Amino acid sequence: MSTDFLLRRIMIAIPSLLGISVVLFTVLALAPGDPFGELVTNPNVPAEVRLALRAKFGLDDPVHLRYIRWLWAMLQGDWGFSFVSRVNVDTLILQRLPTTISVIGASQLLAILIAVPVGVLAAAKPYSMFDQIANTFAFIGFSLPTFFTGLLLILVFSVNLNWLPIVYSTEIAGHGMAYVWNAVRQAIMPVAVLGLFQGASLVRYVRSSVLEVIKLDFVTTARSKGIGERKVLVLHVVRNALIPVVTLVALQMPIVFGGAIVTEQIFRVPGIGSLLISAMLANDTPVIMGVTFVFSCLVVFFNLLADVLYGWLDPRIALR
Amino acid sequence: MDERELKGLIGKVRNGKLSRRGFISRMAAVGLAAPLATQLLAIGGAAQAQPKSGYKPTKRGGGGALKVLWWQGPTLLNPHFATGTKDQDGSRVFYEPLAGWDPDGTMIPVLAAEVPTRENGGLAADGKSVTWKLKQGVKWHDGKPFTADDVVFNWEYARDPATAAVSSGAYKDIKVEKIDQFTVKVMFDVAKAFWAEAFVGVAGMIIPKHLFENFAGAKSREAPTNLSPVGTGPYLFKEFKPGDLLTGVINPNYHMPNKPYFDSFELKGGGDAVSAARAVLQTGEYDFAWNMQVEDEVLLRLEKGGKGRVHINESGSMEHIQLNTTDPWTEVDGERASIKTVHPSLSDPAVRDALALLVDRDSVEKYIYGRTGVAANNYLHNPSRFRSKNTTREFNIDKAIALLDKAGWKPGADGIREKAGKKLKYVFQTSINQPRQKTQAIIKQACQKAGIEIEIKSVTASVFFSSDVANPDTYPHFYCDLQMYTTGPTLPDPGVWMQSYLSREVAQKENKWQGRNITRWRNKEWDDLYFKAEAELDPVKRVAMHIQLNDMVVNNRVVIPVIARSGVSAMNLKLVANPSGWDSNFWDLQDWFKDA
Numbered sequence: 001m002s003t004d005f006l007l008r009r010i011m012i013a014i015p016s017l018l019g020i021s022v023v024l025f026t027v028l029a030l031a032p033g034d035p036f037g038e039l040v041t042n043p044n045v046p047a048e049v050r051l052a053l054r055a056k057f058g059l060d061d062p063v064h065l066r067y068i069r070w071l072w073a074m075l076q077g078d079w080g081f082s083f084v085s086r087v088n089v090d091t092l093i094l095q096r097l098p099t100t101i102s103v104i105g106a107s108q109l110l111a112i113l114i115a116v117p118v119g120v121l122a123a124a125k126p127y128s129m130f131d132q133i134a135n136t137f138a139f140i141g142f143s144l145p146t147f148f149t150g151l152l153l154i155l156v157f158s159v160n161l162n163w164l165p166i167v168y169s170t171e172i173a174g175h176g177m178a179y180v181w182n183a184v185r186q187a188i189m190p191v192a193v194l195g196l197f198q199g200a201s202l203v204r205y206v207r208s209s210v211l212e213v214i215k216l217d218f219v220t221t222a223r224s225k226g227i228g229e230r231k232v233l234v235l236h237v238v239r240n241a242l243i244p245v246v247t248l249v250a251l252q253m254p255i256v257f258g259g260a261i262v263t264e265q266i267f268r269v270p271g272i273g274s275l276l277i278s279a280m281l282a283n284d285t286p287v288i289m290g291v292t293f294v295f296s297c298l299v300v301f302f303n304l305l306a307d308v309l310y311g312w313l314d315p316r317i318a319l320r
Numbered sequence: 321m322d323e324r325e326l327k328g329l330i331g332k333v334r335n336g337k338l339s340r341r342g343f344i345s346r347m348a349a350v351g352l353a354a355p356l357a358t359q360l361l362a363i364g365g366a367a368q369a370q371p372k373s374g375y376k377p378t379k380r381g382g383g384g385a386l387k388v389l390w391w392q393g394p395t396l397l398n399p400h401f402a403t404g405t406k407d408q409d410g411s412r413v414f415y416e417p418l419a420g421w422d423p424d425g426t427m428i429p430v431l432a433a434e435v436p437t438r439e440n441g442g443l444a445a446d447g448k449s450v451t452w453k454l455k456q457g458v459k460w461h462d463g464k465p466f467t468a469d470d471v472v473f474n475w476e477y478a479r480d481p482a483t484a485a486v487s488s489g490a491y492k493d494i495k496v497e498k499i500d501q502f503t504v505k506v507m508f509d510v511a512k513a514f515w516a517e518a519f520v521g522v523a524g525m526i527i528p529k530h531l532f533e534n535f536a537g538a539k540s541r542e543a544p545t546n547l548s549p550v551g552t553g554p555y556l557f558k559e560f561k562p563g564d565l566l567t568g569v570i571n572p573n574y575h576m577p578n579k580p581y582f583d584s585f586e587l588k589g590g591g592d593a594v595s596a597a598r599a600v601l602q603t604g605e606y607d608f609a610w611n612m613q614v615e616d617e618v619l620l621r622l623e624k625g626g627k628g629r630v631h632i633n634e635s636g637s638m639e640h641i642q643l644n645t646t647d648p649w650t651e652v653d654g655e656r657a658s659i660k661t662v663h664p665s666l667s668d669p670a671v672r673d674a675l676a677l678l679v680d681r682d683s684v685e686k687y688i689y690g691r692t693g694v695a696a697n698n699y700l701h702n703p704s705r706f707r708s709k710n711t712t713r714e715f716n717i718d719k720a721i722a723l724l725d726k727a728g729w730k731p732g733a734d735g736i737r738e739k740a741g742k743k744l745k746y747v748f749q750t751s752i753n754q755p756r757q758k759t760q761a762i763i764k765q766a767c768q769k770a771g772i773e774i775e776i777k778s779v780t781a782s783v784f785f786s787s788d789v790a791n792p793d794t795y796p797h798f799y800c801d802l803q804m805y806t807t808g809p810t811l812p813d814p815g816v817w818m819q820s821y822l823s824r825e826v827a828q829k830e831n832k833w834q835g836r837n838i839t840r841w842r843n844k845e846w847d848d849l850y851f852k853a854e855a856e857l858d859p860v861k862r863v864a865m866h867i868q869l870n871d872m873v874v875n876n877r878v879v880i881p882v883i884a885r886s887g888v889s890a891m892n893l894k895l896v897a898n899p900s901g902w903d904s905n906f907w908d909l910q911d912w913f914k915d916a
Binding site: 032033034035036039040042043044045046047049050051052053056081082084085086087092095096154158159162165166167169265266268270274275278281282283 | 517787
């Protein structure tokens, strides 16, 4: 792999990001609504106030002008400010990014911890009882949407059993161990919802990938050398089978972020997903643009990462 | 009892010849409920009795944490930029106005030493000025004293167009002058019957001059204190994450003794109304949740959780149906529903009367709104002193049929009534919101029985309530026959709100549909009475005039009032709080406590 390849990929990423931003901006401009809609129904706010606000924030200018203004500011590192909170967009996003990343990171970790052993074991003895059960659960897991499992978990663990809180709070009570425990307790449900969903689809990939490798000649050779079954599985099969899985994990990251938007809203996790939803409800264009831009960057980045990882893990593949 | 007699009695109370209790019992004798009688005293200028406070704690603090849930969290903490109640509430935790409004719409002093009245010299006889005496010894959270300079500064700040303050409506047409360190005078160009918009309630929160003076006008967005407020309120600012979290700790130097009770304050934002109700009523994780836009059925079920209760308070919100007076289906000079046209069938009073008879308000209350709304006869329903007793409501399909028959609207071959080729077919629009669609269905059914065909139309709320000039589906365009939504005076005075029937306020193309008169009803007699009422300084007379204004609107069926909607919040069983429909939810935050 060369730096040449990397550079080329990044160069390709730039026009796609630009394209994404044009489409987004146009769609937002065409969508009905007004960030100051709430003022319309308030009889004590004269219409002039609203009109003045619109004019001040440049909402009455033509779309292409607004887009160029936004892009030009963005290129200089100015993300603009929210119409609703009058706070800089980058501040808002940075405030919330750590939460999203920690929730998504934890759920991804959970997904891998479940999917790899289950998938490998299922493939080691295909069509056994264990395999059947694992397959069934995997199907259920990725067929149920996260908003449904989220509500289900709330009903069982918060309402009926009263074990876990339904509200994810950034301000956690307690110090030391109590603090850690509270932090873990409130994260259990959102992480489980996302992690199990992701894990379920990964199980099937791991299984089929292992099945493919396990039939190859070098595995038979390893077995015939008299290496124990466990060693064959771990050292020879899994190592090779996980190469496509690693790239898959990277490629699936955007989907996880998508799922996180819904999950964050359900559990009140103050991440960028819930920021995006509230910004959309308020027609707060700069924030929507900022958040979706971050999302598109992440997608592009993880795609790139998948390519690079693949080449690094499997030297047979040449990246040019 | 007529007006003169009433005034005589109020005068006696004022002079101390009649006790307040005596007055109230005499009122009760003529059928006036005690709260209303008290209000009459208040607006009649008889000495303001400090409202009985139920505040029990005998020392400051010791109450632990107060945790509240706003399913839409505040996004900013400068009261002058607050676009919605969520922002007003967030700001109100730290900033205070000179006075607030209690749930009855009575003024309660906060940063003012007293409520200005004619007697204490606060209100000028000509109605052109108000003199506020400020409370002395109040300190900003940073220790600086609160003075008249701060009050004057807020006026300058909010009225400056470059600041783009949402509160500017309350400040742009007044003048404010500092008399001495603790006295300010607010002046109006014309006599003002309702003088308490500036510096009172949600538009009246006062920000400190010493932290904002360098950030007035165009630089207003850059003020660091926009996000870390330094106010005079019961809690000191700790942390703010827009839309998510707002925390505060007890203000040890708060200007009211023994208050507040809680040691810290936490507001969590986001999520949805149902799960917020659940977190208070069922799991008890939070003490208070705001704006429970949840069906009463669901609330009742959640209340069985036994951790909390639903609190209902009166508000001005009126769910009502508007009848278009103009023709929405004919285009004149590039606009539909132009005031140059007349509605082909709704202009017939018989049809309007029939429609009013076909709206089953009691069923709407019983089956849709439950405890969260009351079937209404009047457009002007609250504050209760403005509620007319002269109007009635009736649901009677047979009577409606008889009325239509008599007026010559005969059923055609398809069962729909018609006269001279004009059919009683209406498009009825509202925003997408489950209770509204259910109400539409109830009305449609009744109308069908009477031979009126209703075509139901639902528009996404973000479109319906937007000010988009190009979109014909917004409510100010009113490009259909009937429409339904909620509006109300957010202040305990209907002056501004009643402009919705003023001829000069007609919403039309010429003013980009920014006018307040959506039904486009025009009536000279009404206009004259309105202006008379606005110039009337005698509060009792003014109430009578507004009742008359309401009666004209309701009896002419310009609108059909449906449900007077209440403020609904969920609170912990032990929490004592008193949300007001005329002020921020936190108007009495310093008085909140948990009863053992």
